[in-house]
């Protein structure tokens with residue numbers, strides 16, 4: 001199993017779109033390779049940190065993903081989903097201004113796009129590790145819109161709660177000012193220290209301009225890829241009210257017992273419907289794969305301490321998540 005199937009029902013808050021075009025990789029994708037890739041070591045990460053990551057890949061330049069027909073169809077769907085976007089219920093935990101999570105529940109086209117084996121194979125080549133559509137539907141396909149209040153950043157400085165994602169522009173970048181996507185040319189620890197924050201918390205302030213890279217989108221249908229939990233990034237404020245729609249598909253490392261940077265503990269604080277159950281499924285899936293691997297890994301020479309250490313390691317992320325949700 002490369003990834004978990006979507007659950008066979010959806011949160012009632014999410015409305016299913018009718019009369020959508022049927023997704024076809026041949027007609028709707030126009031995949032190209034990025035012209036430039038920046039590695040984690042180029043950003044200043046040390047060998048030990050990189051070894052703990054699934055790949056040395058850091059961030060790419062924008063590359064073409066959608067055909068003109070694919071772009072027109074997806075933009076139309078995202079405009080329709082705007083009225084059914086997610087609602088932040090005032091807990092302050094949601095950093096984003098205006099967004100859809102779990103687009104695959106609302107749109108079969110979006111689900112089939114994110115699930116497309118052609119896309120997974122393409123981005124696996126870019127990231128140098130086999131990736132699959134993220135097993136948590138909320139983040140498998142997200143959509144960001146410009147906030148209603150343009151004094152707010154589209155998204156403040158942060159790292160992602162998933163390891164790999166694409167940020168794909170659907171709007172015409174010549175038709176809006178501001179809203180640039182930027183990343184910090186350095187490690188996330190350095191960026192967070194400069195801003196005086198930790199964790200994934202966002203902050204809408206400036207970092208030294210000579211350390212900040214703006215990723216240009218040549219036109220709609222282009223996106224770039226990042227190892228998002230290692231790249232400190234933001235989307236700037238819009239200068240005027242205008243359409244700025246980005247689609248953010250996320251991915252997991254396909255090998256289910258491999259280290260997994262999905263930050264379920266952080267995402268448990270988001271208030272999207274069904275999300276805690278989605279995260280529980282994800283953690284149960286990865287823990288069971290680790291336990292299965294343990295059946296072969298355990299040596300008859302292992303004694304109590306070595307055995308309990310292996311069992312603890314297999315269960316740790318699941319139990320950490322369980323403690324986080326704690327029945328609250």
Ligand SMILES: [Fe+2]
Pocket residue numbers: 158159160228233
């Ligand atoms: Fe992000």
